[in-house]
Structures are given as C-alpha cells and as structure tokens.
Amino acid sequence: MLKAYKYRIYPNIEQALLIEKHFGCSRFVFNWALALQKRYYAIFGKSLSRTKIQSHLVKKKKKAKFSWLSEVNSQSLLNALLNVHTAFTNFFKGQAKFPRFKSKKIPQRSYQCPQHCTVNFEQGMINLPKLKGIKAVFSREFIGNIKPLPLVKLPQANTMQAYWLIMVKHCRH
Structure with a gap:
C-alpha cells in the first residue's frame, strides 16, 4: 500500500537556485x-x-547551445518527457483534452525525482540527485522504500517568499 506525506523544506540559496534550474529545465523539456x-x-x-x-533529447543535450540541460538531474528531464507522453496517451484515449504548454508565469512549479532520494530523520535532511543536505521539517517518520518524489514550490500569500514542499510516497508493508 502506498502512503504519501508532505514535508516542508528549507533550501539554502545555492540549493534554491539549483531547484529553480530544475523547474525551468523540466518546463523547457x-x-x-x-x-x-x-x-x-x-x-x-x-x-x-x-x-x-x-533520443532526440540526448542529441539536443550534446549540442553546445543546450549544454545547460546537463546541469540538472537527467531523470527529472526524462520525467518531463514521460508527462508529455502520458498527456498524449490520455488525449488519444479520450480521457483528456489536447496537452497545453506550461507557462513560466504560473507561480506553482514542480519537478519529480524518480530515484536516488534519501531521507535522514535524525539530521532533518533530504538528499536528492545533485542536491545534497536540504533541511526539512519532518512531522512524522515513515518506514519503507521511497517512490518517485515531487518537489513543489508554492507562492505564499501576501509575501514574496515561497513555500517549498516535498511529497514523499513510500511503500508500507
């Protein structure tokens, strides 16, 4: 049985910039x-x-013009491709409308880390690919394997600050 929890994270400036890069690259892809x-x-x-x-994405990343795509986790980019494929599959099945482009202006952003994510409850840290040691507040612990992990940035009402969340799905036995 899958169970999911949301935890608030507090990335430092470098981590926040890299997370923003992940958001932008995932949206671009x-x-x-x-x-x-x-x-x-x-x-x-x-x-x-x-x-x-x-295969088109791999060729694109090798070009000097798009070398910045290599600065982020490649599996996050592949997950963006999976989202496009799923959107088209749902469209052809008649379950959804034709897919639309993602806008930069929408304040809620997210990307997904499919694997290689670890949680350290004692230190209050989450480690993601290319992002190590992100501070987190854990309201409760879980036991089991972590499943694909979305990282979300939500705007906070009446402030310029963001509210960062990580959603952990785990397999409970």
Whole structure:
C-alpha cells in the first residue's frame, strides 16, 4: 500500500537556485517535447514514441547551445518527457483534452525525482540527485522504500517568499 506525506523544506540559496534550474529545465523539456509531438501529429496523425523523443533529447543535450540541460538531474528531464507522453496517451484515449504548454508565469512549479532520494530523520535532511543536505521539517517518520518524489514550490500569500514542499510516497508493508 502506498502512503504519501508532505514535508516542508528549507533550501539554502545555492540549493534554491539549483531547484529553480530544475523547474525551468523540466518546463523547457516539456514544452520542447510537446512542440515536437504537435509537429509530428500534424504531419502523420499519430504521436512519437517515448524512446524516439528520448533520443532526440540526448542529441539536443550534446549540442553546445543546450549544454545547460546537463546541469540538472537527467531523470527529472526524462520525467518531463514521460508527462508529455502520458498527456498524449490520455488525449488519444479520450480521457483528456489536447496537452497545453506550461507557462513560466504560473507561480506553482514542480519537478519529480524518480530515484536516488534519501531521507535522514535524525539530521532533518533530504538528499536528492545533485542536491545534497536540504533541511526539512519532518512531522512524522515513515518506514519503507521511497517512490518517485515531487518537489513543489508554492507562492505564499501576501509575501514574496515561497513555500517549498516535498511529497514523499513510500511503500508500507
């Protein structure tokens, strides 16, 4: 059985900048893959496979113009591709509308870390790929394996500060 908890995190300035980079890169990859899918759909009437889009992304990351995509966790980018693929699959099944581009202006941002995430309850820290030692406040502990982990930034009412959350899903036995 899966159970989920939300924990507030307090990243330092460097960590916050890298998290913001993850948000931006994930949004960029989502929008790029969506544009690629739209072009392909307009020409052939079907969507590209996940593996073809992934191979296009790998080629894109190797170009000097897009080398900044290598500064973030690659699995977060692959998760953005998975989101595009899922959106198109749901569209073709008639379960959702045609996918739309993600806007920079929406204050709530998120990205997902599929694996290699660890939690240290004693020190109050969460370690993510390329982000080590993020301070967190744990209201309760859990036992089990961590599943894909979304990191969310929400705007706080009447302030310029953000409210950072990490949602931990774990398998309970």
